[in-house]
Amino acid sequence: xxxxxxxxxxxxxxxxxxxxxxxxxxxxxxxxxxxxxxxxxxxxxxxxxxxxxxxxxxxxxxxxxxxxxxxxxxxxxxxxxxxxxxxxxxxxxxxxxxxxxxxxxxxxxxxxxxxxxxxxxxxxxxxxxxxxxxxxxxxxxxxxxxxxxxxxxxxxxxxxxxxxxxxxxxxxxxxxxxxxxxxxxxxxxxxxxxxxxxxxxxxxxxxx
Numbered sequence: 001x002x003x004x005x006x007x008x009x010x011x012x013x014x015x016x017x018x019x020x021x022x023x024x025x026x027x028x029x030x031x032x033x034x035x036x037x038x039x040x041x042x043x044x045x046x047x048x049x050x051x052x053x054x055x056x057x058x059x060x061x062x063x064x065x066x067x068x069x070x071x072x073x074x075x076x077x078x079x080x081x082x083x084x085x086x087x088x089x090x091x092x093x094x095x096x097x098x099x100x101x102x103x104x105x106x107x108x109x110x111x112x113x114x115x116x117x118x119x120x121x122x123x124x125x126x127x128x129x130x131x132x133x134x135x136x137x138x139x140x141x142x143x144x145x146x147x148x149x150x151x152x153x154x155x156x157x158x159x160x161x162x163x164x165x166x167x168x169x170x171x172x173x174x175x176x177x178x179x180x181x182x183x184x185x186x187x188x189x190x191x192x193x194x195x196x197x198x199x200x201x202x203x204x205x206x207x208x
Contacts (some may be wrong), residue, residue: 005066006053009074016078024066025078028095029120031065031113034080034087036072042086051106056113065113088112092120 007017007024024030033049035042049069056062075081082089088100088109095122100112 005057006068008069009077009096010069011074015077020201021068021070021078024068028066028093029064029113029117030068030087030091031109032068032080032087032091034068034070034075034085034089036071036084036085039085044103047103048106052109053114055106056110061114062117065117090116092116116195177200 007021008014009017009021019096032109033045035045053067057065057067070078071079072082072085090097090100097116100109101110
């Protein structure tokens with residue numbers, strides 16, 4: 001029997017196990033079988049406890065598990081109590097995780113321990129890294145743009161098209177005078193047209 005991982009507290013001859021059991025309960029995963037010698041269900045559970053002590057303790061996935069069997073008269077020495085017998089209780093790092101419910105066959109108890117040990121190990125491995133925003137070392141070059149004011153109901157956007165390097169592109173493109181005033185279209189006096197489109201200057205249309 002592995003004394004370090006399998007501990008019993010069933011009578012006066014085993015009181016030397018009290019301190020090691022308290023130490024294990026504080027820092028290790030432990031399954032505790034709380035039994036009473038006068039209980040018929042506890043007597044039927046004895047073969048299951050023996051099977052688990054011989055098999056479960058040697059399986060690699062339970063290499064950190066400790067097992068304890070404590071009689072009802074010795075529970076107070078470990079600061080424990082049970083409302084019914086048998087009680088199968090799982091502890092991890094000093095915390096009471098859960099009591100096993102249902103069938104008390106070896107495989108059922110094995111699944112009970114496996115489920116909680118896996119969930120506990122996953123929770124301990126999770127490490128959340130704070131996302132660090134990388135600072136851009138390259139300096140952004142500011143591009144100068146020229147904005148035109150609204151004229152009438154039209155919105156004039158930045159111009160970066162053809163001939164935008166021409167200093168008089170604004171006047172040529174939008175028909176705006178250098179002083180900021182738009183050219184007035186000449187009205188045709190020889191026809192009903194609003195804008196004079198006479199190829200040849202007539203006397204009526206010629207203002208020059």
